[in-house]
Amino acid sequence: GAVVSQHPSWVICKSGTSVKIECRSLDFQATTMFWYRQFPKQSLMLMATSNEGSKATYEQGVEKDKFLINHASLTLSTLTVTSAHPEDSSFYICSAQTGYRSRTYEQYFGPGTRLTVT
Amino acid sequence: QQPVQSPQAVILREGEDAVINCSSSKALYSVHWYRQKHGEAPVFLMILLKGGEQKGHDKISASFNEKKQQSSLYLTASQLSYSGTYFCGTEGSGTSYGKLTFGQGTILTVHP
Numbered sequence: 001g002a003v004v005s006q007h008p009s010w011v012i013c014k015s016g017t018s019v020k021i022e023c024r025s026l027d028f029q030a031t032t033m034f035w036y037r038q039f040p041k042q043s044l045m046l047m048a049t050s051n052e053g054s055k056a057t058y059e060q061g062v063e064k065d066k067f068l069i070n071h072a073s074l075t076l077s078t079l080t081v082t083s084a085h086p087e088d089s090s091f092y093i094c095s096a097q098t099g100y101r102s103r104t105y106e107q108y109f110g111p112g113t114r115l116t117v118t
Numbered sequence: 119q120q121p122v123q124s125p126q127a128v129i130l131r132e133g134e135d136a137v138i139n140c141s142s143s144k145a146l147y148s149v150h151w152y153r154q155k156h157g158e159a160p161v162f163l164m165i166l167l168k169g170g171e172q173k174g175h176d177k178i179s180a181s182f183n184e185k186k187q188q189s190s191l192y193l194t195a196s197q198l199s200y201s202g203t204y205f206c207g208t209e210g211s212g213t214s215y216g217k218l219t220f221g222q223g224t225i226l227t228v229h230p
Contacts, residue, residue: 034216034217042222043220044220045220046217049216093159105165107216108162
């Protein structure tokens with residue numbers, strides 16, 4: 001089946017530093033990947049849509065200069081949290097969509113990255 | 119707008135059945151169902167598309183009524199492994215492909 005990996009799975013960083021999270025589709029090509037964040041006991045909130053070879057589309061309220069997204073290849077998207085602050089601490093999850101702009105697709109999630117900013 | 123799931127939580131004994139509902143206020147193209155265990159990523163269960171369909175595998179099935187903008191997930195003869203939080207993700211008609219809005223989740227606990 002479709003497998004999506006994320007790295008790292010867990011990271012602690014100091015306030016003001018930047019953190020990069022990688023999302024890879026291991027056995028399929030994903031022209032579209034999505035980045036979500038999830039606070040404890042809450043639902044998944046879409047942050048941005050990442051399309052290979054083009055700029056990411058951010059949801060309302062998400063600072064694009066703070067959450068930099070790069071979709072460099074059909075199997076890799078990265079999320080960089082710049083100048084992280086404690087309020088950025090969360091569970092960040094990526095998903096990858098099979099197929100290209102197809103509505104009969106399936107969306108598979110990575111294992112998530114837990115970010116703690118001290 | 120976030121779809122509304124009901125119930126918020128349900129507790130079952132092994133072998134019992136459960137129904138989880140997902141309701142949206144806007145026209146839907148598709149509904150996706152996921153199960154998430156604590157500290158893990160959501161696991162894809164199934165997708166239902168516009169046209170009003172039902173799907174199922176093993177003892178988990180779902181229906182989608184596009185006219186009512188509702189979907190239901192049916193869990194029969196529940197097993198301990200069914201425990202987790204179930205989310206529905208909805209895709210509105212006319213939105214970007216794949217962009218899902220998730221409900222608040224339904225916590226399912228199955229006891230021996």
